[in-house]
Amino acid sequence: MAGDSRKTKSDRLTEILRLWASRYSAPLENLSTDKLVGLIERFLTEKPEQRARRRRAPGRWDHEIIERIITPGSHVLDLGCGSGELLERLVRSRSVRGQGIEIDPEKVYECVGRGVSVFQSDLDEGLPGLPDNSFDFVILEETLQTVHQPVKVLAEMLRIGRRGVVSFPNFAHWHIRLELGLGGKMPVNGSLPFPWYDTPNIHLCSLEDFMIWAGRAGVKIIEGHVLAEGQVRPLREDDNLFAEEALLVVQNGR
């Protein structure tokens, strides 16, 4: 390693980045040295209120996108519909026929209070016998990471629905990586607000992980949107690093 001393720190970092890209086949994240150093610097110096401002996520950003995606009058199944805000909105503005599924009794009562049809059930028990393609859209909004068998639930979504809409926090967001990598602690932030010992999120994945699964499972990504730096915008190549949350419209490609 005699040559090392002649290299500048910046050269060495560039080399590391190249190695990183080749090892993890991560062309999506063509990071320049400057950019990487910039992120680390930001991570170390950013004050909590600055971070909060950066994360000023527009309420339920994904609801607005989903509303745009859903065709008026369609038949929509919302898996893990929570207290039914999304379905209520879709029924009002898109005249959909909506059906929710939710496990939490209190949220189920809230659905009934909104006039949303809700089926109290555990998604992990499956949706026995719901016919193939019986819904135009099946939504998995911030639910995927909470189920015991995410792949089974995804498969059911794609079987029952002509299209799936799935949103989840991206565990490979740069800040999360640094919180864990440099900080050495499980990240707690806007998209992942729970401490490790009390969280519904038991199957976190990165955007890249999801894409790899989709590729293997023959699932087509028709459309993608992300929340990044407090902005909602279409999915980009490098979003495995920059998206805090992702929303994808998927469909069986086979």
Next chain:
Amino acid sequence: MARPPKSATSARSAEKKTEKEVKGPDHPRSVGWTRPQRVRLISATCPFHLEAGGSIAPVDVEFETYGRLNSDKSNVILIVHALSGDAHVAGWDAEAAERGRKWRTRKPGWWDEMVGPGEPLDTEKYFFVCANVLGSCYGTTGPLDPDPDAGKPYGLRFPLVTVGDWAKLQALLLDHLGIERLFAVIGGSLGGQQALEWALAFPERVERVIILASSARLSPQGLAFNAVARHAILSDPNFNNGDYYGGPGPREGLAAARMLGHITYLSDEAMYRKFGRRLQGKSAPEFSFGIEFEVESYLAYQGKSFVERFDANAYLYITRAMDYYDAARNWGDGDLTAACSRIRSRVMIVSFSTDWLYPPRECKELAMAICRNGRPITYVMIPSAYGHDAFLVEMLELGRLLTDFLSKS
């Protein structure tokens, strides 16, 4: 996504039970004094044909109504009662004493907590109708009424009746009242099966259907309980093949049937909470076969008071109707999903976690069959320690669901 801890739910239920208030007739949320109405729906010359074969005539129906029918008759809710229920849902029966129904002088109708001005089933908004079922003993023609052919009470000559017959007769009553469409039909337990039958038999006549602690058919365990109950009645030495009117009657058999019934209406947990292993009014056991434990005393009381107000033959007929009901067989050749394709109403099904007569699993199966047809369905399982009885106990949760489902959906 977190479930509330079980213990918290149970504690809440326990509080509610002890706070249960009885509304007097002057209470602002009571429907007040009520008078049963009776109508001859089937004349002697035009018999009512029964699902199991044969026919019956004449048929009188006793019913009650609460609230006010609006001008376009769009606010009608039919309440359907359970096995031992009657048309007296709410309020205080003004004719209880003169008709020899003295138990009604001590308490209001069976769902008084739920029905009244400002209650979840709001008599200021809706017009409620409830009719006693065919074969019962509360004013609608049943085995204790005179058989016109025999000149004495029907007894076991009364024909077998079904849940389908009941719904048809209720429809005839609504025709008689000039009511075409129902805003909703609501029932629990055997009443829930009538509500389901309404959705299947008269899909265009009912907008909303609420089914509580009930499913598309009784489980084999349920059939078994009913078999034991009937055995107790049929083998009572005073049963006399059903011709016991004017004599002592099968009091012990009917009491035993009711005691068994009450076991099935509670749950293991409810019994622990209600009675534990406490002794009845003593600090040490007497080592006898008398009443030693509180739970024995409770069952003995339930059995005894039931005998004062119910007819053993009616119990046989109604439990049989409960046994035979099978929505899948009646409407879908055994396929529940196919049967449910008939449904046009918005349906809400509510189950209770510790109900072992109509367990959540089976209530959910019915909900799923409706969902498979792409029909909107609301299925809720209320965590409760009270077993099957929960539909008459869990007023807070249930009240909220009923209010919301009726006003929002």
